[in-house]
Amino acid sequence: MPQHETGGAPGAPAHEVRDFLRRRSEQIAQRWADEPLFRTVFTVSREEAVEAGRAVVDALARVADSRRVEDPDAAGFSAVREQLARMGAARSRAGLSAAQVSSELAALLPPVDRLLVADLERERPERLRECSTALTVLMGTLRLVAMQTALSEIQALTDRQRLQLLEVATPVIKLWDGIVAVPLIGTLDSARSQVVMETLLNAVVDQHARFAILDITGVPTVDSLVAQHLMQTVDAVRLLGAECVVSGIRPAIAQTIVHLGLDLGTVKTRAGLADALGHCLDELGANIVAAAPGGADRR
């Protein structure tokens, strides 16, 4: 990208902007403290907001010093990245959209630009324009940095939630003495399958289960990877001396499996969870007496 401030001339616009920022640091911070972005985030005291503003001005001056006003990765920004993220996050929590946060960031430019224009009043119009442009670019980059940081926070949050979901979404239910079941819901990718398999195998061991039912009613797509995971789980359960039954294969999925050419021949399947349970109870030799006093009579 073309730099406006090329050459090592002592009067490079970026350096003019740097000097201006250092000179006017206090005034800029004071003006920003009245802008919504600072005012609503730093609510303990006005001094707190001014302090935060000074830190940002300081960072901007350092970036200008390195003449990398267009570079969001400029080292000068690193000192305020975390602070910008906290400010952005606070505004999002207050219900602002990303676009609104972005325009609050944009609103930081005019007061600074007005100060710059006043300061460089005596300069040639050409010179003033160059410096004003450098400042505008620099503030635009600040906005980019803030938004990037906010986005990576959101990414980190969704990653954490995904991990949590992996853990909570695989409950093992004890249906009967010796029969456990896992109702699977959602996407069965490799990470999820791993968790399901571990949870189920542990339950089989802990509960001395002879049957494990995998109910896939809530799994929207069964492709070759999902099928492979199911078969691996079935094999592992078998190694523990128990039998695995897969239930809840919906008609559309059954047809698709056939076309796909998957051979689930070694897997015992039942239409619904109730059928699967019935099968397991039969095999266990349990004797169910409907609504009899004393409930079900089991072996």
Next chain:
Amino acid sequence: MDTAAGVEARLPIRSDMDLVWVRQHVRHAAAKLGFSLVDQTKLVTAASELARNTLVHGGGGQMETAQVTTGGNGGLRLTFSDSGPGIPDLDRALSDGYTSGGGLGMGLGGARRLVHDFTVETVPGSGTSVRVTSWVSRPPRLREDV
């Protein structure tokens, strides 16, 4: 066509999460075009296989979806492309049970059986593009093109 709005798209395939978007998009698009539940499921499953191949074997890429019409019959066309290593022996890759990794080797051949039209363009060293089309009713007869 107003249906094109929710149908035409270009989605990145760079992570497991992207595969979820691909499946969801194909399901919504197919439903919007009037595919039956079974046909939706077939197309979504084929998309899932091809998108994962793009990710795992092709090193990532994208899927483009387009609405197509022939003789009053509507269809959905999906194009998966990557700039990965390409497929050196396509016949072998299409045969059931062949895998260069630890898969079942059913993805490519299976996807072909799940759709009406299936074309692969692959250049060793520069990438692979798989284009599939399925029609809402039956595939149009005597099509010279595609």
